C-alpha cells in the first residue's frame with residue numbers, strides 16, 4: 062500500500078484559505094521567540110518563502126506574528142522555511158557592513174529522510190513511503206531522541222513530520238541554540254554511525270575490531286536488535302533475495318562466506334532462517350569466550366547497527382544558517398500538513414492518517430456557523446487541533462524555563 | 476629562590492603559569508601573558524622569522540599529508556636547528572634565552588597574523604600543532620608538572636555541584652578552574668557509571684592493547700562536552716546529560732582544545748588593539764612581510780590555464796574521451812557514476828564541476844555538458860535547480876568568488892561521502908574489493924593488470940592514498956616513458972586531481988610532438 066496523494070489539487074486559493082484560517086502563526090511565534098513579547102529570536106530571524114512557480118525569496122524578517130501572517134497571506138508561498146537569528150534583521154541585510162551579518166542562534170535541527178533507507182527497504186523506493194517503511198523512521202526517532210536527552214541533556218525536542226517521507230527534529234534548549242557550527246559538527250559526528258559511500262559495504266566502523274561497543278551504542282542495542290528482527294528479518298525480509306543475502310555476506314568475516322554462501326545459493330530461505338544460520342555458525346565455530354567468538358559477535362552487532370541505526374542527513378545539522386521547512390507547512394505533493402509528532406507514540410503514527418489541507422478545509426466548512434465570520438483560531442474546529450496543542454504545550458515549556466533562568470540570573474546579580 | 480612548597484602554591488591556580496620570579500618554569504607555554512619587558516627591534520624580527528620557518532614547515536607537512544609521526548620528527552629537527560627549546564634538565568644551554576625567544580616569537584606572529592580570518596585560522600592551526608608536537612616530545616615528568624600547573628589538584632572544583640549558589644557567585648571570576656569547568660568525578664559517580672566508563676575507554680583501545688584491569692585507578696574528569704569536541708566527534712568518551720567523562724589518558728585533548736580556544740580569542744583581542752601600532756612606522760612593514768612569508772612558504776592552490784596554455788579549447792563532447800585517458804580515479808568514478816545514474820549528488824557535482832572548470836571547460840561548455848549528462852531531468856527543473864549552481868562555481872553568481880578545484884587533501888578529509896554519494900577519494904573511501912575491481916575496469920587498457928594490485932592495496936592499507944594514486948599514474952603512463960618513482964614529474968606525488976590530469980595531457984602532447992618530429996625527420 063502506498064500513500065494516496067490528496068485528491069484535491071493544491072490551488073493558490075486552497076493555500077490562501079489554509080494560511081488565513083488554519084495556520085497557527087501565534088504558536089509558531091511563541092515557539093521560535095521563546096517568550097510572549099517579541100525578542101531578537103523572532104525579529105532577527107530569517108524566513109525564506111518559496112512562491113508559486115518556485116521563486117525563492119530569502120532574508121525575510123518580521124516584528125510580530127501578525128506581520129508574518131500578513132506577509133504570508135500576501136505572498137501566498139507554497140511553503141516557507143526558518144533560518145537562524147542573525148546579528149541584524151535579515152531584511153536589513155543590504156545595509157550591513159561587510160562581515161557584520163552573521164548567524165547567532167538557531168535551533169539544533171536534524172533531518173531523517175526515507176531515501177537514505179532505499180538500500181535497505183524492499184516495500185517502496187524513492188519518494189514513496191508506507192506504514193511498513195515508517196518503522197525505520199520510528200526506530201530512528203527513538204534512538205536519536207534518547208541519545209539527545211541522555212547524552213547531551215537537552216529537553217526541548219520537537220519532532221515534525223516532513224509531509225512525505227521523513228521527519229525533522231528541532232531542539233530549542235538555550236545551549237543547543239547557541240552551538241557554533243564546529244560544535245554542531247562534533248555533535249553530528251557523535252550521532253553518525255552509518256558512514257562511507259555506496260561503494261563501501263561496511264558502513265559501521267565505531268571501534269577497533271572485537272572491542273566493546275561505545276556505551277552509547279551498546280545501551281541502544283536491545284532496541285535495535287528488536288527492530289532488526291521485526292523490520293529487517295520479518296517485515297522487509299531483506300535477506301531473502303540474492304542481492305540482500307550477498308550484501309549480508311559482505312559484512313560477515315571471511316569464514317562465514319564459503320559455508321553460508323553455498324548453503325543459501327539457489328534456495329528460497331527466509332531472512333529469519335538465514336539469520337538463524339548465521340547465529341548457529343557463530344555458536345559452532347566460535348567457542349564461548351574465545352577471541353574468535355568475540356570477533357563474530359562484534360560483526361553481528363555491527364550488522365544490526367548498519368541496518369537499523371538512524372541515517373542522518375548530516376549537512377542539515379552542521380550549519381546554523383541552514384534553512385528548514387517550518388512546521389505546519391503543507392507538502393506540495395501530498396497536501397499533508399507537517400504536523401508535530403510525539404516520540405512516545407511514534408510506533409502508532411501513520412503518515413497516511415496525517416490531515417491533508419483539503420480535509421481540514423472541508424472540516425472547517427462543515428463546522429461553519431453562518432452567523433460568525435472568520436476567526437483566528439479556526440484550527441480548533443478541525444483535526445489540526447491536537448497538533449497545534451502539542452506545539453503550544455512545547456512552546457510553553459520552553460518559555461517557562463526561559464523565565465526561570467532569567468529569574469535565577471536576576472537573583473544572582475542582585 | 477622559591478621553595479618547592481611555594482611553587483606548588485603558585486602553580487595551583489589554573490593557567491597562572493608564569494610566576495613573576497621564575498619567568499619560565501616550563502618548556503611548554505600557554506602564552507597567556509605577553510612579554511612585559513623591553514624587546515629590541517632585532518629580537519622582534521629574528522625571533523619571529525625563526526618561528527615562522529617552523530610554522531611554515533608544519534603547514535606544508537599538512538599539505539603533503541605527512542603522517543603525524545613523520546611530521547613530528549621533521550618539525551622537531553627543524554626546531555632543533557633553528558629554534559631550539561630544551562627541557563629544564565638540559566645542561567650547557569641557556570634555557571631562559573630559549574624560552575624568551577619562544578615567547579617573543581609567538582607574540583610577534585600574533586600581531587602579524589591576527590589581521591584576516593584566513594591568516595588567523597592558519598596561524599591557530601600551525602601553533603596548536605607545534606604545541607602538540609612539543610607536548611608529545613616533552614619529558615614525561617615535566618609534562619606532568621605542566622599539566623598539574625594547568626588544572627591543579629581538582630578536588631575543590633565541586634562547589635557548583637553542591638548547589639550553594641551564594642558561594643558559587645562569590646567565587647565567579649576568581650576561580651579559573653570554574654571557568655574551564657573541570658571536575659574530577661566523585662566516587663559515587665564513578666560507581667554509578669563504572670560499566671560505561673570502562674566500555675568507553677576499552678572501545679578506544681587498539682586490538683593489541685590489554686583490557687583495562689583496574690579502571691578505578693584512573694582519574695576521570697567531568698567537563699562540558701563542548702570543551703572536548705574532538706573526543707565527542709569520535710565518540711571517545713562517555714557522555715551523560717551534556718557532560719563528557721574524560722579519562723586522564725585523554726587529558727591532552729582538553730589541553731590542546733583549550734590552547735586553541737585561548738589563541739583564537741587572543742587573536743581577536745590583538746586585532747582590536749592593533750591600530751595603536753600604526754604610529755610605529757618600523758613595525759607595520761615588518762608585520763606585512765611576515766604574513767607574506769607564511770603564504771609563500773606553502774604550496775598554493777593548484778590552478779592551471781590548460782586551455783589557454785595549449786591553445787585548444789575543451790568542449791563538452793571531449794570529456795568522455797579525456798576521462799578514459801587522463802583522469803585520476805576519483806574523477807573517472809564520478810564521470811562513470813554520472814553516465815550510469817544520469818545524476819550526481821551535490822558534493823559529487825561540486826568536486827567534478829570544479830575539476831572540469833580548472834581543466835579548461837568554459838561556462839558554456841560546462842552548462843552543455845551537465846545539461847546533456849542529466850538526461851532524465853526536464854529542462855525546466857535543470858534550469859531551476861542546477862544552472863545557478865554551475866554558474867556559481869564559475870563565480871558568476873552569489874559571492875562571485877573564483878572557486879579553486881578541490882585538492883586531494885580537501886577530497887580526503889572534507890565532506891565524507893554518505894551511503895548515496897559518489898564523491899571522495901576511491902583509494903580512501905572504497906572497500907578494498909571495490910577498489911581493485913574499479914582499478915581493473917578503469918585502467919586495464921592503459922597497462923594496469925592484476926599483478927599491480929597487491930602493491931597498490933598495501934599502500935592504501937598503510938593510509939597513503941595519494942601515493943597509491945601516484946603509483947597508478949606511473950603504471951598507466953609507462954607507455955609515455957614514466958617510470959616508478961617518477962611521480963607526476965620530478966618525483967612529485969599527486970596532491971591535486973588537476974595536477975594529475977594536466978601532467979597526463981602534457982605527456983600525451985610531448986609524445987605527439989615526438990612522433991611528428993620523427994615522421995618529419
Ligand SMILES: [Zn+2]
Pocket residue numbers: 182184185189190191192193194195
Ligand atoms: Zn514502504
